[in-house]
Amino acid sequence: MRKTVNLEVNGKKQALEIEANTLLLDLLRMEVGLTGTKEGCGEGICGSCTVMVGNELVRSCLTLAMQVDGKSVTTIEGLADGTTLHPLQRKFLEYGAVQCGFCSPGLIITAKALLESNPDPSEAEVRDAIRGNFCRCTGYVKIIEAILAAAAELRSGANA
Known part of the structure; x- marks a missing residue:
């Protein structure tokens, strides 16, 4: 039906x-x-x-x-504005947080939700937020670094 x-x-x-x-x-x-x-x-x-x-x-x-x-x-x-990537998307690329890229969309959306509710998360809070997103390639270090860098950029107002 x-x-x-x-x-x-x-x-x-x-x-x-x-x-x-x-x-x-x-x-x-x-x-x-x-x-x-x-x-x-x-x-x-x-x-x-x-x-x-x-x-x-x-x-x-x-x-x-x-x-x-x-x-x-x-x-x-x-998330992107035309051809301008959202800071999270850009930082994932800059920090090498994207390898195969399969998990990246879910991780980035999850990070966006986190940063909307908590613009200045600690590393522990980022880890907690993404705990339900599995990545088989990166080991999460670069992902966490990228999210924290995007958070800092968004707080500063640059390219937000």
């Missing part, structure tokens, strides 16, 4: 006809064409599929698209 879901994705209103059992991850990737959000485990464990619904982090591989009807969704593609 097809239903209409109305949502705002990265600031753009969408009205899409979908199957009632469509996952948010599939809606974003297949219906909207935003492939930055990744499916890692399909069980909500790895964090690769993390997006923001309103101000809440959600695992899009576990969320039915109909659950976000009428809500705002932010994906990794929604």
